[in-house]
Amino acid sequence: QGSDLIHLEREKSKIQVAELSAFLFTQKALDRKQEILEILKSEKVFDKSNNYFDGRRDRFVTALARAKRLRQLEVKHKWSTEDLIVATDLISEPGPYGLHASMFLTTLRTQTTPEQQKLFLEPAENYKYIGCYAQTELGHGSNVRGLETTATWNPEDKTFILHSPHLTASKWWIGSLGRTANYAVVMAQLVINGRPYGPHPFIAQVRDLKTHEPLEGIHVGDIGPKFGYNTMDNGFLLFNQYKIPHVNMLAKFSRVDPETNKYVKPQSAALVYGTMTWVRATIVLQAGGVLAKGVTIATRYASVRRQFQDRDATPADGPGENQVLNYTMVQFRLLPLLAATFALHFTGKSMMDMYLDNQKKMQEITSESSRRAPGPEEVQGGSDQLADLHATSCGLKALASTTAGEGLEVCRRAMGGHGYSSFSGVGSYYADYLPTLTWEGDNFMLTQQVARYLLKSARAVLKGKAPNNDTTKIFTTFLERQDMGAAYDILGSDSDLVAAFAWRASFLTFEALKRRDVEKNSWNSLLVDFWRLSTAHSQYLVVKNFYDALQSESLQYELDATTIGVLHKLFRLHALNTLEKEASEFYSSAAVTVRQIQLARTNAVMKLLEEVRPHALRLVDAWHFSDWQLDSSMGRKDGKVYEDMFNRASEMNPLNGLTVDPYPDHDVLVTRDESSKYKSKL
Amino acid sequence: QGSDLIHLEREKSKIQVAELSAFLFTQKALDRKQEILEILKSEKVFDKSNNYFDGRRDRFVTALARAKRLRQLEVKHKWSTEDLIVATDLISEPGPYGLHASMFLTTLRTQTTPEQQKLFLEPAENYKYIGCYAQTELGHGSNVRGLETTATWNPEDKTFILHSPHLTASKWWIGSLGRTANYAVVMAQLVINGRPYGPHPFIAQVRDLKTHEPLEGIHVGDIGPKFGYNTMDNGFLLFNQYKIPHVNMLAKFSRVDPETNKYVKPQSAALVYGTMTWVRATIVLQAGGVLAKGVTIATRYASVRRQFQDRDATPADGPGENQVLNYTMVQFRLLPLLAATFALHFTGKSMMDMYLDNQKKMQEITSESSRRAPGPEEVQGGSDQLADLHATSCGLKALASTTAGEGLEVCRRAMGGHGYSSFSGVGSYYADYLPTLTWEGDNFMLTQQVARYLLKSARAVLKGKAPNNDTTKIFTTFLERQDMGAAYDILGSDSDLVAAFAWRASFLTFEALKRRDVEKNSWNSLLVDFWRLSTAHSQYLVVKNFYDALQSESLQYELDATTIGVLHKLFRLHALNTLEKEASEFYSSAAVTVRQIQLARTNAVMKLLEEVRPHALRLVDAWHFSDWQLDSSMGRKDGKVYEDMFNRASEMNPLNGLTVDPYPDHDVLVTRDESSKYKSKL
Ligand SMILES: Cc1cc2nc3c(=O)[nH]c(=O)nc-3n(C[C@H](O)[C@H](O)[C@H](O)COP(=O)(O)OP(=O)(O)OC[C@H]3O[C@@H](n4cnc5c(N)ncnc54)[C@H](O)[C@@H]3O)c2cc1C
Numbered sequence A, B: 001q002g003s004d005l006i007h008l009e010r011e012k013s014k015i016q017v018a019e020l021s022a023f024l025f026t027q028k029a030l031d032r033k034q035e036i037l038e039i040l041k042s043e044k045v046f047d048k049s050n051n052y053f054d055g056r057r058d059r060f061v062t063a064l065a066r067a068k069r070l071r072q073l074e075v076k077h078k079w080s081t082e083d084l085i086v087a088t089d090l091i092s093e094p095g096p097y098g099l100h101a102s103m104f105l106t107t108l109r110t111q112t113t114p115e116q117q118k119l120f121l122e123p124a125e126n127y128k129y130i131g132c133y134a135q136t137e138l139g140h141g142s143n144v145r146g147l148e149t150t151a152t153w154n155p156e157d158k159t160f161i162l163h164s165p166h167l168t169a170s171k172w173w174i175g176s177l178g179r180t181a182n183y184a185v186v187m188a189q190l191v192i193n194g195r196p197y198g199p200h201p202f203i204a205q206v207r208d209l210k211t212h213e214p215l216e217g218i219h220v221g222d223i224g225p226k227f228g229y230n231t232m233d234n235g236f237l238l239f240n241q242y243k244i245p246h247v248n249m250l251a252k253f254s255r256v257d258p259e260t261n262k263y264v265k266p267q268s269a270a271l272v273y274g275t276m277t278w279v280r281a282t283i284v285l286q287a288g289g290v291l292a293k294g295v296t297i298a299t300r301y302a303s304v305r306r307q308f309q310d311r312d313a314t315p316a317d318g319p320g321e322n323q324v325l326n327y328t329m330v331q332f333r334l335l336p337l338l339a340a341t342f343a344l345h346f347t348g349k350s351m352m353d354m355y356l357d358n359q360k361k362m363q364e365i366t367s368e369s370s371r372r373a374p375g376p377e378e379v380q381g382g383s384d385q386l387a388d389l390h391a392t393s394c395g396l397k398a399l400a401s402t403t404a405g406e407g408l409e410v411c412r413r414a415m416g417g418h419g420y421s422s423f424s425g426v427g428s429y430y431a432d433y434l435p436t437l438t439w440e441g442d443n444f445m446l447t448q449q450v451a452r453y454l455l456k457s458a459r460a461v462l463k464g465k466a467p468n469n470d471t472t473k474i475f476t477t478f479l480e481r482q483d484m485g486a487a488y489d490i491l492g493s494d495s496d497l498v499a500a501f502a503w504r505a506s507f508l509t510f511e512a513l514k515r516r517d518v519e520k521n522s523w524n525s526l527l528v529d530f531w532r533l534s535t536a537h538s539q540y541l542v543v544k545n546f547y548d549a550l551q552s553e554s555l556q557y558e559l560d561a562t563t564i565g566v567l568h569k570l571f572r573l574h575a576l577n578t579l580e581k582e583a584s585e586f587y588s589s590a591a592v593t594v595r596q597i598q599l600a601r602t603n604a605v606m607k608l609l610e611e612v613r614p615h616a617l618r619l620v621d622a623w624h625f626s627d628w629q630l631d632s633s634m635g636r637k638d639g640k641v642y643e644d645m646f647n648r649a650s651e652m653n654p655l656n657g658l659t660v661d662p663y664p665d666h667d668v669l670v671t672r673d674e675s676s677k678y679k680s681k682l
């Protein structure tokens, strides 16, 4: 029945799924993914059937087994970094080597001298040293400068002494540190001769390479269970006057001269800066795919789930119940998110292109050895492509991860009661994804950086000293026309729709500028305005990127007219739905009229939902997730939702191995316990 | 340090916490809560220290032990139903007797004949029969009429045969059924002589009273892990031609005459209907308290957490970092939710009063034996207080539970990284609360019922045949003044603020009416409008209830001027913040001008945040949660957040009993396992 329904549903649309997938991801990448999938599926350790049942201990131990095997496969098949990312995404759970493979190796690659590369990077790349990135402390996260761990230079024996002066100095949240790592990159306050020089990176061994027990002077452990991410051992770390040699300060950018005992300032912070931007760009790149998992699952389920006859149904409609995807209230929740997956996908690609393009240019600048101070906040705005990149990556990271995270929960809830079952899969995607809204810059904090940049750009434009980039262009247009008003034809013209987003962001920028520069309001009193501004600007970027992607030549070349037509509808659905949600900013700025917003709400959006609806299933199919990856009863490609739920519940659920004594006056609780029968044996 | 900060913070306000608590809950209830708390704390089985660490099996078994002990205490101390609810709330986890104590007993009390009371209710009240309420099936939840389980009358031996014709007919989600219950109230399609009569309640034994093994013809078990609620054994149940005697059909309202084999129609559905309304009213009543847990935890943490110096800080501010509660971006997220807890509290009380008032009147109507058909949808609208109660309970249930559920997640996120730790407590409150948005009427579905009622009322008003109630009054006012416009002084007058909410709800009602009755749009095409309408009307009710509560005499009498002043600010914060978020509906309806909304946004709300901020901590203290109940490191009343987190992580976390071999080329995973040392022994 489910399979019939989903088959009929697929028949409703002529979208060419394979072509669309290839357009989105390239055929080469899809083929590679398939190869890797086959390898993983053939390995017993990656079997997912116990994931939803295991407790934390077992999940962690299994995740360690998987991490080991994954590393073996990487070596065996000579996987590239890209391949490893694909494999990790297919496995879909964080693992104990997570921070080793990302931040630990990256930091060692980018912040070490050649001598240090030999000493630390080589054994790290061979997994003799297994590491983590220990920045955050119990007392400090966003405010990195406030870190309390000290690294005091000891001129006598040319060592640093790592120390945690208070409990709040304990490193905390450090991925892979809890049980797995034997090494850590540690951010600590450099102190020379009693004077502090701010946080710098050091490398420290934390566990014995043989016994794996903590070394003397080190108190290390796992920080305990979390809302999600429980296959990862986030850890804490306290140092008690712990000595490390001079060579353990990562010295590519700044260092202590062991002869003079003097601090040597960094020549350029460009590359450090680059890593942070790269991480954020990656989050933007992945956000569409994260959300698409939830949308795929919910859309497939809504095609199979039937509930009630339509109230206005005629006898001709037959006696069957309505697919819940036919209810406009369900469409209104799911289809704009479907549109958002595409919007985020194209935005992510463009963000990554922008990053790579900038990296190239940076190489040149770096070789000119610019004299910037470290840290993103000091970068001079306005004339600087780097500042633009930085602000874009901050704003889009915040918007994209919030959209994906909150969207997953909307998908889960749209499935009604069954969405609450672990077997839907969406609950754990959501729980595991949520940290992305907080790390690499808390999403609310990041909006301050975006606002700072936009204000600087606006000041530059007003002074006539602005560089020529998209931001200053939209500001200039706004200033030229602000007295005339905008009069955009948002319902008739796609480019006008983009322009309306640009207008609103510009309007909010100059409003905020007035409050700060003219009315001299405190920074703190404007944080909510800044957050609105950053969101508005980032929404503009997403709408613009989606629009630009639809103008690309390859689109015309690779896709047929039907598919292109539907993509255009998705664009309009995304843009108009966003506009409608933020309506009051659009009309306050006079970007559009009240009448236009009413029309967008009651006519345009509802009509687009109706037009997109028949294509929904094929559109999610184009995201190309395998059942193995999704591991979801509701998201099964063949629509066999109920069979799968029932099978998992009645055949695989260890709780059913337990017979209890239910009577309150009996002390006995369990009368028969065969729950361990259900456990997988590794 | 944390304790100093929180002490200083409490000094900032002169709100009289004890008086405010007593005003909210009555001193008697507070004292009773304290007594019960002491009893629970003295019992080892209720010790919470392993809750965040245990896996599903252990959590369930512990929950069963707790349920048993709770029942023993109930008997021993002769607890009332109210006392039991208080105890359950203090324990703060769903338990395996949950559905027995609520829906099973309630159904047996309200839907049985005296004979059946003796047969079923008595042993159920003595916990010889432990039961559940089995309505939902794998294939049907919202659409109760679509249930597939059949109960076929067999005239030969005067029995019913319960049967599940398809897999989708399997009962699903049934709380307490998975492992615990031996009896079930089963909703099944009554079939007599081949003719279906719709769903009716039956009672069926499902497990042996001695062995507790499933009876022949019964396939029963736990449905597996969920996003939350894992201390509860939600179950499935399939019948294979399972016979039950005639007396097992709950026969207070309708029955089968065993002599004539004829169906006897219900005389009145009033009381059945009453139970559903009561359950929804209870959800409304509890929503404020649920949200208040999260707000308490986040507000306390934000008073202790310090991060960054203020950007505009002067040397006079000293070198310390800023409490994050000082950041307007944090205030903007937390303080409107704090205001919402009070708004929901007063709304819940008024909803319950309305219900009780109606119950009294119902007794009379029932004795007049009205001739209504069963089910809430058939109740005639307009002239009927019952219909008003029904619609109010639907709309408020949806709004209140959505506000509480989503608000909890906002609180969790406002705590940054540490909010993600299980030790914050908010994650599990959120996960356990989410089903409330889905059960007792999915929150989106309920909005259709509200809209239906409002449309009927509007039609009655237009025809001049409306009864005199608040809804018809606001509609009448709107119709009289709609051409003049509203011109409400929302910033200057509290009653105008309430009136603006009434105006917007009325406007949306007549808009929707036009679309349905004049433009003849399909019901389905209007679902999104209906949802907006229901939300608008329910927001009006909340604002109005808050306003009314502040006019009450007892307020003047029981509270001092400072506290009353702050409560008025909370009212305005709640109302203006809601208005600002829904701005576009307010100006489209001409309830307010664009200029007023801009002022509300940039001035009024920000100013209220500033004014409420010093009182935030005392306001949450007034909610009167004990540390034992909250079980949260971040929510500790004494501010010792970091000590508590560290202690739980390093001393109580079983994962730290595990030493692993971290190297990818070693097969061994665990080299030392002392994790079981950390387990509590029951
Ligand atoms: C699962 C997980 C894994 C992690 N892994 C690692 C890791 O491997 N290594 C590592 O070093 N770290 C790691 N982290 C830590 C992470 O980077 C921090 O949690 C993050 O930087 C946020 O900092 P915080 O938690 O201290 O939040 P805080 O800075 O304390 O923020 C608390 C609240 O205050 C607000 N706030 C703070 N300052 C301001 C301000 N100036 N203006 C306005 N609002 C403000 C924030 O918006 C937030 O709402 C991890 C965290 C998680 C949850």
Ligand SMILES: Cc1cc2nc3c(=O)[nH]c(=O)nc-3n(C[C@H](O)[C@H](O)[C@H](O)COP(=O)(O)OP(=O)(O)OC[C@H]3O[C@@H](n4cnc5c(N)ncnc54)[C@H](O)[C@@H]3O)c2cc1C
Pocket: A305, A307, A308, A324, A327, A328, A329, A330, A413, A414, A415, A416, A417, A418, A420, B099, B133, B134, B135, B136, B139, B140, B141, B142, B143, B172, B173, B174, B175, B229, B234, B435, B438, B439, B440, B441, B442, B444, B445, B527
């Ligand atoms: C933790 C938990 C405990 C529970 N305990 C019990 C219990 O003890 N006993 C029991 O009997 N049940 C129980 N339930 C079941 C619960 O009552 C149902 O899940 C609930 O009624 C919703 O029904 P559904 O899941 O079938 O959703 P569906 O009706 O399938 O809804 C799916 C989606 O379709 C939408 N939709 C459906 N119909 C329409 C329509 N006509 N118009 C617009 N949109 C529509 C919904 O809004 C939703 O988004 C429990 C559920 C949970 C999660």
